[in-house]
Amino acid sequence: MSPQPDPGNPEVLVRTEGRAGHLLLNRPQALNALSHPMVTTLAAALDAWEHDPAVETVVISGAGERGLCAGGDIRAISASARAGTEEAAAFWRDEYRLNARIARYPKPYVAIMDGIVMGGGVGVSAHGTVRITTERSRVAMPETGIGFVPDVGGTYLLGLAPGELGTHLALTGAPVGAADALLCGLADHFVPSAALPALLTDLATDPVHEVVPRHVRPAPPGELDGHREWIDACYTADTVEEIVERLLAHGAPAAKEAAETLAAKSPTALKVTLASVRRARRLGPLERVLEQEYRVSCAALSHPDFVEGVRAQVIDKDRQPRWRPAALAEVSDEDVRRFFAPLGDDRELRLPAPDRDPAQEVPW
Template structure:
């Protein structure tokens, strides 16, 4: 199947059901503005059609659901003042909100890599089905960004300080652990996904309850993939205790005071991340805990535009995605160097005509 620009996303209506296939397998189905501009109107059309009963979102190929947004293009645009740096985040967040408020059941098969923009295409939906191939992470602090696409809404609601831990460290969850963490609603082994899809598409006049029952029946049969304790089970006490800080400095102090091998490993991880990103991210999650999804996305849009105006986002993308030397030179280079005033600036209003209003 060719992946020309015309076919980077496939939109299908099957009887009373919609299917969207992210079709850039070579790019791990990374989301670009062109794709967003096809998906959003189609989803709106289906939502407004009284005959439509459900929709499925999935990725082409066997590696990824969606590995993120087309961040390189955004930073290239940002350098030259191109509108893409505004439009991409704006339209992506509007799509995330559509998914979060969708009036017909929305099912995401997060079979494979699901990061960044791919999280935004799944985690706000009614049903999120993980498989043993699912790899979930929000690794944005490593590129001078923050866990956006509504991460500020979802992560603080995962229970305890798990969301803050995942956001600051970019820790990767796999397979059943994505379900155990509360990111996926179900776990179905990957070789059963085609049959699950076929069964869902064959349902007559399904309601959310019927869809849930079908997915649960496939989940019950998914016994080829061994079950085990949540990978962070033995660390949850430490996560809840050590990542419970009002400030990033407190969290670092907690980790240093703890002195365990695990705490030292977390310090090592955090030391590689953008200090500015981590401070912005901690506040994003703290504020997001008390906001609804729309308010979070409006806040995150401000943050995205400040990233475009600041330095670390460009440097992180250069170090991780472009030159791949994995050696970003953050400005400022230390947590102590990031002033409260600078963090306040990230959260400050944009000119009225540039704000995202949902």
């Protein structure tokens, strides 16, 4: 059955094929970046399929050849920040609810993480029950490069990664391939991209636990496992300043490259990101972390680095952001604490207390 547009929103194609319900993100010209209507369409489809006995498995994928999803619609969020409207906060509220919904979904949720999967794309895939990468996968939480902080449950996922790998990825925003996504717990399986059509065809007739093993193959070698020594040694430091000092002093060329990468990021975003990942490890389930991320994201709207980062990287593309403040030493502990301040009872994101933790569950 060919994809048929949802009459309410052709940016998400919703269809069923046999026992599988398919969600196709359909903004290939924008690398399937998530708009607010796309989020609400995804949530509505999950609601409809939860109690539909004809749908046994949900599959999410992206239209076009470049990837699943490059993230949220940053241009729209930046416009909201510049105008001082509530549109961005409303988008995040629904997006983070969707992230939590995916993590608790009672049916297998299969995410095809082919190509670029970044930011909000991680949020609609990496909380799923079966997360499939390919040789084309490039998975990242690149928010510090636009003066923002990993969200959509990213600090939760990265906080669970082995050693300090998650801290490294959160601060640098570095993309990883299939093997490293598997190592960091951002994905479950590697399937060659050429085998994806057959996998999707099989899901129409057979259950997930029978289909996936037919197509899984060993992933090509990654890079991060070979860098664990310097990553774990350097990123255990208490502050971003000390992390940078350790990276520069270590001697490994890759460590020096990481320090140079951090030097280009927003100093405020780096410090808030480090605090976010460390706090996430202590908060418990995903819902509590998403509530924290909502506070941080809302606070970022009023900080100049977010609008400036989007201008430099996405709008003008001059790649010359003017961060304020421009140096790590100028970002105080109090500056960081403001990002975690309560929003007030009427503005907080409050998610239902979970009765189970998806991190402790089997793949399906």
